[in-house]
Amino acid sequence: MSPPPKSGTDSPSIPFLKMEGISKQFALVKANDCANLDVNRGEIHALVGENGAGKSTLMRILYGLYRADSGRMYLDGDPVELRSPADAISLGIGMVHQHFMLVPPLSVTENVVLGSEPLRAGVVLDLKGAAERVKELSETFALAVDPDARVEELSVGAQQRVEIVKILFRGARLLILDEPTAVLTPQETESLFVILRRLKEQGKTIIFITHKLSEVMEISDSVTVMRHGKVVGDLKTAETNTEELATLMVGRKVLLEVEKGAPARGETVLELKDVHALGASKVPTLRGISLRVCSGEILGVAGVQGNGQTELVEVITGLRKPSSGSLRLLERDITGLSPREMLKLGVAHIPEDRLKRGLVPAFTVSENLILGSHFRPPFAGRLWLRREDIFENARSVLRRFDVRPQAPALPARSLSGGNQQKLIVGRELSRDPKLLVASQPTRGVDIGAIEFIHRNLIAQRDRGCAVLLVSADLSEILSLSDRIAVIYEGRIVGTVDSTQADEKKLGMMMMTGVLAKEDGNGAGES
Numbered sequence: 001m002s003p004p005p006k007s008g009t010d011s012p013s014i015p016f017l018k019m020e021g022i023s024k025q026f027a028l029v030k031a032n033d034c035a036n037l038d039v040n041r042g043e044i045h046a047l048v049g050e051n052g053a054g055k056s057t058l059m060r061i062l063y064g065l066y067r068a069d070s071g072r073m074y075l076d077g078d079p080v081e082l083r084s085p086a087d088a089i090s091l092g093i094g095m096v097h098q099h100f101m102l103v104p105p106l107s108v109t110e111n112v113v114l115g116s117e118p119l120r121a122g123v124v125l126d127l128k129g130a131a132e133r134v135k136e137l138s139e140t141f142a143l144a145v146d147p148d149a150r151v152e153e154l155s156v157g158a159q160q161r162v163e164i165v166k167i168l169f170r171g172a173r174l175l176i177l178d179e180p181t182a183v184l185t186p187q188e189t190e191s192l193f194v195i196l197r198r199l200k201e202q203g204k205t206i207i208f209i210t211h212k213l214s215e216v217m218e219i220s221d222s223v224t225v226m227r228h229g230k231v232v233g234d235l236k237t238a239e240t241n242t243e244e245l246a247t248l249m250v251g252r253k254v255l256l257e258v259e260k261g262a263p264a265r266g267e268t269v270l271e272l273k274d275v276h277a278l279g280a281s282k283v284p285t286l287r288g289i290s291l292r293v294c295s296g297e298i299l300g301v302a303g304v305q306g307n308g309q310t311e312l313v314e315v316i317t318g319l320r321k322p323s324s325g326s327l328r329l330l331e332r333d334i335t336g337l338s339p340r341e342m343l344k345l346g347v348a349h350i351p352e353d354r355l356k357r358g359l360v361p362a363f364t365v366s367e368n369l370i371l372g373s374h375f376r377p378p379f380a381g382r383l384w385l386r387r388e389d390i391f392e393n394a395r396s397v398l399r400r401f402d403v404r405p406q407a408p409a410l411p412a413r414s415l416s417g418g419n420q421q422k423l424i425v426g427r428e429l430s431r432d433p434k435l436l437v438a439s440q441p442t443r444g445v446d447i448g449a450i451e452f453i454h455r456n457l458i459a460q461r462d463r464g465c466a467v468l469l470v471s472a473d474l475s476e477i478l479s480l481s482d483r484i485a486v487i488y489e490g491r492i493v494g495t496v497d498s499t500q501a502d503e504k505k506l507g508m509m510m511m512t513g514v515l516a517k518e519d520g521n522g523a524g525e526s
């Protein structure tokens with residue numbers, strides 16, 4: 001290995017970061033296959049690619065979490081050798097992971113100093129000094145974090161800003177953000193972009209992973225596209241467009257629109273009458289919800305996050321007990337039943353938080369695929385679980401839902417984020433449910449998989465399933481739903497036919513809780 005030419009750090013010909021010929025083999029897949037990445041100083045560099053393309057792996061190598069099997073890295077033209085994140089941090093590289101790593105009961109400052117406790121006079125933990133520094137960083141970069149707040153009380157967006165403060169506190173010059181917007185509302189995403197622009201103005205370099213090509217176009221200066229572990233495109237954002245990026249990512253043209261026929265609406269499958277429930281902090285969150293979902297239709301629930309969507313889904317799936325009101329599934333009163341009973345009656349659930357509710361990360365893929373039905377035939381024998389049937393089931397679901405790699409014995413945690421999501425979607429849809437509750441069903445999946453999941457939700461509808469769809473993505477609600485219910489402060493303030501709705505009208509209803517005047521559909525449920 002010959003040393004690279006060295007020159008002044010400001011030389012435009014030398015990228016700030018250069019990764020060259022990076023390869024990484026896991027047991028079953030080559031996650032990175034001779035990947036090259038050049039990032040210029042002070043730019044926002046987007047990294048895109050299908051689920052499992054190797055983006056997170058490449059970034060974990062850059063952050064010293066994994067060691068590459070081969071390849072070289074240079075920072076400012078100097079070769080670097082990273083044995084651990086501590087090495088990366090000392091070089092000014094910081095990473096915010098796809099799944100946050102904060103300690104909820106601790107304060108913001110305590111979380112920020114964890115692992116890098118500043119000592120005063122050699123012994124005392126200088127929390128006061130740290131809190132001041134947190135405040136200072138928060139002001140410089142418009143992060144709006146309160147050093148004394150408890151992390152568990154913060155919104156997802158605020159927790160993410162704490163993660164950013166944490167890496168700035170350690171002196172990061174290069175910030176890696178792995179799918180930061182996947183968990184954010186559209187409004188929170190806009191605030192994050194304000195912060196990213198501020199960081200860039202102050203000379204920071206940012207690598208930004210996303211599946212949303214509109215975000216790439218809005219925020220990045222350049223973009224690298226990965227496919228099957230390789231880099232297949234390296235472009236200036238100003239010189240490309242979403243179609244070109246989509247085609248590079250997936251290797252074929254992607255239909256960015258959903259095709260669906262008119263719904264064949266049947267009997268009422270789910271009916272809620274005046275349902276009340278308390279939220280996480282014991283305040284009344286659902287305050288008289290009435291709604292109805294019929295077989296053969298998709299009812300979308302639109303609302304600004306925090307208006308009761310999460311609690312609504314929890315009540316319907318048995319995860320939260322209503323304090324009053326009633327729920328019916330077909331002819332049955334299901335008020336207050338447990339999740340397992342709901343499941344037995346044909347209620348499937350794609351949860352919004354895949355690691356908390358959807359998967360057991362340490363279990364294998366095939367075990368995760370029978371979660372919830374492990375106690376029933378054909379998986380449960382008289383005394384033991386039937387291994388061959390479980391494997392056969394896994395192979396079939398993995399094939400049908402294109403989960404990669406197709407390896408039933410792999411622990412779920414070693415799947416890429418988007419493939420974990422596809423695994424859950426596959427499990428829930430293959431139950432042939434009567435009612436499907438889909439909460440943020442395409443969070444973190446690539447555009448090819450979004451197209452695929454959308455088609456499958458419509459196929460469920462056409463099979464006669466009643467689908468309740470909750471999504472923070474208004475365009476997803478508009479393109480999939482047959483009717484749209486707007487939720488505001490724990491009530492359904494109006495239901496509109498999706499052919500009569502548009503983003504502007506819905507947005508107004510979501511913000512004000514008032515149904516647009518000219519609409520004859522009436523508030524509440526018809």
Ligand SMILES: Nc1ncnc2c1ncn2[C@@H]1O[C@H](COP(=O)(O)OP(=O)(O)OP(=O)(O)O)[C@@H](O)[C@H]1O
Binds near residue numbers: 029050054
């Ligand atoms: N620790 C691990 N053990 C085994 N395989 C792994 C491990 N980490 C990643 N992989 C595999 O390497 C491949 C690349 O995964 P990676 O997480 O880098 O993808 P990604 O591009 O970030 O995808 P996504 O968009 O879904 O987050 C996947 O096939 C994944 O299953």
Ligand SMILES: [Mg+2]
Binds near residue numbers: 055098417
């Ligand atoms: Mg990833």
